[in-house]
Amino acid sequence: MEKEKVYIIHPYLIAISPAIFIYAHNFEQVHYSLVFQAVILILCSTYVLTLTWQYIIGNNFKSGIITSTVLFVFVNYGQLVDYILSLSFSSPVFVRHRYLVLTLSLILILLVYLVIKTNNSLINLTKFLNIVMLISVMISFVHIVSKLVFEYKHRSQENIKRTATTSTDQDRKGVFPDIYYIILDGYAGYNTLKELWHYDNSDFLNYLWSKGFYVATDSRSNYGVTHLSLSSSLNMEYLDSLENKIGSEIINNKGRAYKLIENNEVMSFLKHQGYKIINFSTNWPGTMINKNADINIDCGKIPPYIRLLLQSSLIRAYTDKISFFSRKHRERILCTLSKLPETKSMIDGPRFVFAHIISPHPPWVFDKNGRQPEKGDLHFLNNDWGDEQAYLDQLIFINSKIEDVIEGILVEADVLPIIIIQSDHGPSLGKDYVKHSDKIRSVAEMNILNAYFLPDDGKKLLYNFISPVNTFRLIFNYYFHTNLNLLDDKSYWHIELGKKGLLPSDH
Structure with missing residues (x-):
C-alpha cells in the first residue's frame, strides 16, 4: 500500500526542460515573457495529460511514469533526428519520419504496457526521476543565472568607447542621403x-x-x-x-x-x-x-x-x-x-x-x-x-x-x-x-x-x-x-x- 508521501514532479520537469534549455543557450536574444508564456502552456498541457492517464489507469505513480515516457519522446524527437543526421553514415534522406515515428510508437506502446502490468510500487523510480530531472533543469537555470550576472557586470561596457566618429562639420547644410x-x-x-x-x-x-x-x-x-x-x-x-x-x-x-x-x-x-x-x-x-x-x-x-x-x-x-x-x-x-x-x-x-x-x-x-x-x-x-x-x-x-x-x-x-x-x-x-x-x-x-x-x-x-x-x-x-x-x-x-x-x- 502506498503510504509514503512522494510528489510526482518529473513529468512537469521533463516537459519544460527543452524550453528552459533553449532559453539558457539563446538568452541574449529571447525575451523572458515569451519563455514564461511557453512554460505556462506546457505545464497546463502536462497537467491535463497526467490527469487523463490517472483517470485511465487509476494509479498516480504509473500514470506519472507513462506521462513522462510519452513526454520525453515527444519533446526530444527533434533532438533524436538531429543526432541521427549528425552520424557520419547518415544524410537528410536517411531520416524518414514515418518510420521513425512508427518505431518510437511501438516502443512507447511496449513501455506503457509494461508499466501498467508491473506489480512494483514505482516509488523509488519516481524519486529517481524527480532527482534526475530536477538536476537537469537546475543546470539550465544555473546557466541562465550566470549569464545574468555576466550581463550585470559588463553592462557599463555595453557602449563601446567610440573611435572618435564625430563630424568635423557639425553645421553642415543640405539633405543627407538615405543609406541602405x-x-x-x-x-x-x-x-x-x-x-x-x-x-x-x-x-x-x-x-x-x-x-x-x-x-x-x-x-x-x-x-x-x-x-x-x-x-x-x-x-x-x-x-x-x-x-x-x-x-x-x-x-x-x-x-x-x-x-x-x-x-x-x-x-x-x-x-x-x-x-x-x-x-x-x-x-x-x-x-x-x-x-x-x-x-x-x-x-x-x-x-x-x-x-x-x-x-x-x-x-x-x-x-x-x-x-x-x-x-x-x-x-x-x-x-x-x-x-x-x-x-x-x-x-x-x-x-x-x-x-x-x-x-x-x-x-x-x-x-x-x-x-x-x-x-x-x-x-x-x-x-x-x-x-x-x-x-x-x-x-x-x-x-x-x-x-x-x-x-x-x-x-x-x-x-x-x-x-x-x-x-x-x-x-x-x-x-x-x-x-x-x-x-x-x-x-x-x-x-x-x-x-x-x-x-x-x-x-x-x-x-x-x-x-x-x-x-x-x-x-x-x-x-x-x-x-x-x-x-x-x-x-x-x-x-x-x-x-x-x-x-x-x-x-
Whole structure:
C-alpha cells in the first residue's frame, strides 16, 4: 500500500526542460515573457495529460511514469533526428519520419504496457526521476543565472568607447542621403564563382555597373562567419581592437558579438546625425531584433524561440513533411525584399535601412525561377552547402530580386541614396573541396560581393580590394567629414576555439 508521501514532479520537469534549455543557450536574444508564456502552456498541457492517464489507469505513480515516457519522446524527437543526421553514415534522406515515428510508437506502446502490468510500487523510480530531472533543469537555470550576472557586470561596457566618429562639420547644410545596407548572407565573390563553381556572374555585375555601382571584385570578408563579420563591419573595427575597448572576449562569445551587432557604432553615429534606423528582423539571433532601431520590420510570423521549441519536438515530423519552416523562411526573404523600397514612406528621413538577407546561404528554398525546390526541405536544418547547383540556382534568383530592389529604391528616391550590397562571407566549400589547399579554400570562402552606389562622385575613393571593416569609415569621411583612418584590409579565416587563422593578403 502506498503510504509514503512522494510528489510526482518529473513529468512537469521533463516537459519544460527543452524550453528552459533553449532559453539558457539563446538568452541574449529571447525575451523572458515569451519563455514564461511557453512554460505556462506546457505545464497546463502536462497537467491535463497526467490527469487523463490517472483517470485511465487509476494509479498516480504509473500514470506519472507513462506521462513522462510519452513526454520525453515527444519533446526530444527533434533532438533524436538531429543526432541521427549528425552520424557520419547518415544524410537528410536517411531520416524518414514515418518510420521513425512508427518505431518510437511501438516502443512507447511496449513501455506503457509494461508499466501498467508491473506489480512494483514505482516509488523509488519516481524519486529517481524527480532527482534526475530536477538536476537537469537546475543546470539550465544555473546557466541562465550566470549569464545574468555576466550581463550585470559588463553592462557599463555595453557602449563601446567610440573611435572618435564625430563630424568635423557639425553645421553642415543640405539633405543627407538615405543609406541602405543590404547583407546577402554567404554570397560568393566573382572570382570564387568563376574559378570553383564555373559560373560567370557577369550579367549581374554588368547590371550593377550600368546603374552606377562600384563593384570591388577582389574584396574579401574580414571574418568567415556572420556574427564576427557583422560585429566588425558595423563597428568599423577588427575584433581584437573591439575586445580591448570593451574588456571582454568576442571571438568565442556569440552573445557579446550579438550585442555588438545591436549596439553598433554605425547606427549610433547616424542617429546623432539625425537618421532614423529601420531594421529588418531575421530568424537569426544576431539580427533578430534591434532595440536601438526606430522601426523593426518583422516579416516572420513565428518567433525563432518558438520555432526552435517546435523543431525539437515531435511536431517536427509534421512541419518537415509540409515544408512548414521552409515556406516561412521563403516568405520572410520575399517579404523583406519587397518591403525594402517601401521604407521611404515608413518614417521621415533621413533613413538608415539595415537588411540581413539569409540567402543565398542555405536552406535551399528558391530555384533560379523562385520556385520551392523539392530538396530544399531536406536541407533546412542541416546548413548543408554541399549542393552546388542548388546554391547557384538560389543565387541567380536572389540576383533578380536585388535588381528589383535597386530599381524600386532609385525610383522612390527624391535624393540619390547610398546603397551598399555586401556579403558577410563567402560560401563554405564543404567536404568536396578537401583536395584544395587551405590557402585556396580560404581565399575562395572569403571572396565576397561588395558593391557600392555612392552619389556625388563618392565612388572615386573606392578601391578594388576594400573590405567591410572600411566600408563606413570611407563613407563617413566623404559624406560626413569625419577623420577616420582606413585600416589595413585583412581577412581572418576559420577562427574557433581561440585560434586565429590569418589569411595573408597579397594586395
